[in-house]
Amino acid sequence: MAASVTLGGIKLWERRAEEDGVCALKTIMNTGYSKNVDDEHKIDKTIASLTEKRTRTRVAALEKLTTHLLNCLAPEDVSDSFINNVLECLRKPSEEEAVLGSRILAIMAIIFGSNEERFFHRSKHVLRPLIRNARNAKVKSSTIHALGLIGFLCIVENENTEDLMKLFETFFNLSVHSSICKAALESWGLIASSLTDEMLASESFLERIVPQILALLDHKDVDVRSSAGENLALLHESAENCSVSLPCGEDIVVQILEMSKDGNKRSSKKDRKTQHIVFRDIHSTLANSETPHVSFLVRGKMLDIRSWKSVKQFEAVKGCLQTGLQDHITYNNALRAMLGLPETFEDHKIDRRDLFNKNSAMKKQRNNELKGDRKPFGLTQHL
Numbered sequence: 001m002a003a004s005v006t007l008g009g010i011k012l013w014e015r016r017a018e019e020d021g022v023c024a025l026k027t028i029m030n031t032g033y034s035k036n037v038d039d040e041h042k043i044d045k046t047i048a049s050l051t052e053k054r055t056r057t058r059v060a061a062l063e064k065l066t067t068h069l070l071n072c073l074a075p076e077d078v079s080d081s082f083i084n085n086v087l088e089c090l091r092k093p094s095e096e097e098a099v100l101g102s103r104i105l106a107i108m109a110i111i112f113g114s115n116e117e118r119f120f121h122r123s124k125h126v127l128r129p130l131i132r133n134a135r136n137a138k139v140k141s142s143t144i145h146a147l148g149l150i151g152f153l154c155i156v157e158n159e160n161t162e163d164l165m166k167l168f169e170t171f172f173n174l175s176v177h178s179s180i181c182k183a184a185l186e187s188w189g190l191i192a193s194s195l196t197d198e199m200l201a202s203e204s205f206l207e208r209i210v211p212q213i214l215a216l217l218d219h220k221d222v223d224v225r226s227s228a229g230e231n232l233a234l235l236h237e238s239a240e241n242c243s244v245s246l247p248c249g250e251d252i253v254v255q256i257l258e259m260s261k262d263g264n265k266r267s268s269k270k271d272r273k274t275q276h277i278v279f280r281d282i283h284s285t286l287a288n289s290e291t292p293h294v295s296f297l298v299r300g301k302m303l304d305i306r307s308w309k310s311v312k313q314f315e316a317v318k319g320c321l322q323t324g325l326q327d328h329i330t331y332n333n334a335l336r337a338m339l340g341l342p343e344t345f346e347d348h349k350i351d352r353r354d355l356f357n358k359n360s361a362m363k364k365q366r367n368n369e370l371k372g373d374r375k376p377f378g379l380t381q382h383l
Contacts, residue, residue, distance in 0.1 A: 050085035062100035070324025090126040102146035113334035120154035141183035148187025178221035185227035193309035200238035234308040
């Protein structure tokens with residue numbers, strides 16, 4: 001099943017010199033990307049380092065290549081050897097390799113855009129065993145998030161969508177580690193956002209899934225409760241569009257209202273604040289049919305998000321790209337199409353001094369900009 005939004009590449013043009021000195025036009029995809037032979041050689045060496053025996057060497061290479069991808073490449077600049085070497089790192093990875101490698105695959109999916117079923121299957125082949133068998137919670141949650149985003153962007157067939165959602169549902173349990181359960185809920189919601197309202201509002205689907213999500217409102221972790229509540233809001237939004245109601249709809253509204261006012265002193269002040277903000281938004285949707293409205297300013301351009309499906313999609317991309325979000329929104333035409341922004345012809349010039357420097361001032365500044373608590377919907381945020 002393809003995602004509900006189209007992420008096809010946007011064609012741009014660049015000039016290249018032919019051997020006879022005559023300029024010709026060459027079609028490229030995505031954005032302008034200025035290359036330097038020395039830089040490309042360094043990147044190729046880093047990709048080759050992914051095959052080294054020492055784990056520390058491979059991890060260092062993955063860190064550098066993550067930075068490389070966050071600078072927003074064109075799809076054709078992601079080589080087969082790059083993909084193959086990352087996949088190989090994920091066959092028997094250390095914790096750091098699993099976390100970094102799975103994120104790299106997710107960033108690649110954002111670069112490639114939609115209808116890349118083969119890339120999804122190649123990624124699933126290494127990520128699914130880690131999701132099922134890894135004992136490390138950080139590895140499980142990272143690989144769940146990655147496979148969810150890759151599936152959302154790349155899946156074409158309905159059967160693969162259903163299989164992926166059922167995989168995530170296996171972690172809908174109060175006894176599951178909070179980070180794993182949260183990742184499964186977020187990834188399930190992301191995949192659900194690619195389905196039609198009619199599919200999400202079908203009686204058999206709602207009767208099966210709503211009780212599972214409702215049970216997680218009693219989870220001890222506020223982030224799990226919040227993710228469960230947001231998925232209920234997403235389902236309600238689709239159900240209302242089809243003129244149907246959620247099972248036990250009135251009882252759900254009452255419970256959500258109570259959670260938006262919960263003053264349980266056993267929870268930290270920060271957790272109580274988060275729960276109040278999140279569940280007030282959810283209650284507004286369930287009780288008053290209000291949709292979320294989030295506005296972002298990206299280099300002077302206003303980006304509006306006005307549905308729970310769009311919220312799920314944007315939050316997933318933001319969580320993956322982190323400090324690279326601004327560059328990708330500015331230069332990645334596939335992502336801009338997803339977000340409803342006009343295509344850009346602006347040339348992307350990368351400052352290579354920051355590319356492989358973990359301690360650069362630019363990186364510290366961007367990391368600081370991304371820190372902060374959950375904000376209520378209806379506010380304008382700056383990227």
